[in-house]
Amino acid sequence: MIEKHHGELTEGCKRCAKGEKLVLFVTGLCPRNCLYCPLSQEKKNKDVVFANEQQISSPQELIEEVKLSGATGAGITGGDPIARLHRTCEFISKLKEQFGKDFHIHLYTSLNLLTEEKIAKLEAAGLDELRIHPDLDSRDEWPKLDLLKDLKIETVIEVPAIPKKEKQILELINYAKDKVKAFNLNELELAQTKIPEFAKQGWKTDKDTVTIKDSEKTALNIIKKARGWHVRIHYCSARFKDEIQFIERIKHYAHLAALPTDIITESGTLLRGAIYSSIKPLQEKFPKETFTQDKDRILASAKFVKTHFKELPKCAIIEEYPTRDKTEIYKEFLN
Numbered sequence: 001m002i003e004k005h006h007g008e009l010t011e012g013c014k015r016c017a018k019g020e021k022l023v024l025f026v027t028g029l030c031p032r033n034c035l036y037c038p039l040s041q042e043k044k045n046k047d048v049v050f051a052n053e054q055q056i057s058s059p060q061e062l063i064e065e066v067k068l069s070g071a072t073g074a075g076i077t078g079g080d081p082i083a084r085l086h087r088t089c090e091f092i093s094k095l096k097e098q099f100g101k102d103f104h105i106h107l108y109t110s111l112n113l114l115t116e117e118k119i120a121k122l123e124a125a126g127l128d129e130l131r132i133h134p135d136l137d138s139r140d141e142w143p144k145l146d147l148l149k150d151l152k153i154e155t156v157i158e159v160p161a162i163p164k165k166e167k168q169i170l171e172l173i174n175y176a177k178d179k180v181k182a183f184n185l186n187e188l189e190l191a192q193t194k195i196p197e198f199a200k201q202g203w204k205t206d207k208d209t210v211t212i213k214d215s216e217k218t219a220l221n222i223i224k225k226a227r228g229w230h231v232r233i234h235y236c237s238a239r240f241k242d243e244i245q246f247i248e249r250i251k252h253y254a255h256l257a258a259l260p261t262d263i264i265t266e267s268g269t270l271l272r273g274a275i276y277s278s279i280k281p282l283q284e285k286f287p288k289e290t291f292t293q294d295k296d297r298i299l300a301s302a303k304f305v306k307t308h309f310k311e312l313p314k315c316a317i318i319e320e321y322p323t324r325d326k327t328e329i330y331k332e333f334l335n
């Protein structure tokens, strides 16, 4: 099972599923310390900003990354983006200014920092969809969900499907069903920085060593039990999020970044030839359009490099991500 929903998906989810959403990590600061928090050491409680995999420091760099990725929207995450409200609103308004009203923006926040005034600022900046992550174990903040009741923007509650928390999640859905427009349940994944905490809770991984046993079963039970309540519920599995959405997102980059000499693979990576020399002697020997200078290497087609490696300086066949960091996933030197 990769995903299941009852009722219409939100616009944020529709575009995310097509890989059209840029992930804007606006800060690692957060007032909560959830047992299952997935943040890495590099991001947790650090006031850093990332646009997809790229660390950035200005709205201009964000706009550049949107252009490179071909995104038609952004999902703003953290930490808690409201912990840096001014920065978040600036990013939202700059994105809307540059890419227009149809550029869809959703934002994740815990309930802790939410106030009427802050929601108004996010709306004024142009936010389209607000996703709230309430604490399942403490109801102290739940009454704040009343703030969402009459908002025009899409409002969603999004929580992980934690095994043995079926009752609490159903109580939350029942409590909030007249206050928000939709619910998202995510498959729980092992947080690499929280392995002892997961063990203590008895949350064991499936065979894939990533997803937590019975999380999917919990989500599907909840969807079944909430059926009569006529609420929109969507279950998003880890596989759907990490593989399918990621591959779709990478493919968007690939179509924009690929040179005419590259091959775009099924998973969105680029297959290309790389020659480690200067371009001039190569252009004297072969047609100029065979080569593209790329920082400290010359790019050509994989076929060209394979055919001519005996006449070329040091060269390789490479497969790499089309993103700015160009992470190599395969490299074979031919000479």
Ligand code: SF4
Binding pocket: 030, 031, 032, 033, 034, 036, 037, 038, 039, 078, 079, 080, 110, 133
């Ligand atoms: S609210 Fe999100 S970022 Fe904050 S601690 Fe919980 S999981 Fe981590």
